[in-house]
Amino acid sequence: MWRTKAVLSLLHEEVAGLPRPAEGEEAPAEANSRLERARRRARLVVALDWVALAVLLVANDRGAAFLSLGPGEATAFTLAALAVAVHSGFRLGQLEKLSAVARATAGLESRDPTQ
Numbered sequence: 001m002w003r004t005k006a007v008l009s010l011l012h013e014e015v016a017g018l019p020r021p022a023e024g025e026e027a028p029a030e031a032n033s034r035l036e037r038a039r040r041r042a043r044l045v046v047a048l049d050w051v052a053l054a055v056l057l058v059a060n061d062r063g064a065a066f067l068s069l070g071p072g073e074a075t076a077f078t079l080a081a082l083a084v085a086v087h088s089g090f091r092l093g094q095l096e097k098l099s100a101v102a103r104a105t106a107g108l109e110s111r112d113p114t115q
Contacts, residue, residue, distance in 0.1 A: 008109075011108075018035065049091065052084050053081060
C-alpha cells in the first residue's frame with residue numbers, strides 16, 4: 001500500500017536531511033516551508049561563497065604566481081581560495097538535492113491529493 005505521508009517524511013528527513021518535526025505530524029505546507037527555507041539558505045551561502053572568492057581573487061597580489069604552493073602567504077591564499085570553492089561546490093550540490101526533493105514532493109502531492 002502506498003503511503004504518501006510516509007514517503008514525504010522519508011524524502012524530507014533522509015534525503016533532504018531536514019530535522020524531524022518537534023511534535024506530532026506536521027502539515028505538508030509546513031514541511032514544504034521548511035524545505036523552501038533550506039533552499040533559500042543554501043542559495044545565500046553559495047552567493048556568500050562566491051563573494052568571498054571574488055574578494056580573495058581581487059585581493060591577490062598581481063605580481064605573485066596564481067594559486068601557487070610553497071612557503072609564505074601565497075600558500076595560505078591558495079588554500080583559502082580552494083576551501084571556499086570546495087564549500088561552494090558542496091552547497092551547490094546540496095541545493096540541487098533540495099530542488100530534486102522539492103520536485104519529487106510536488107509530484108507526490110499532485111498524484112495523491114488526499115494523502
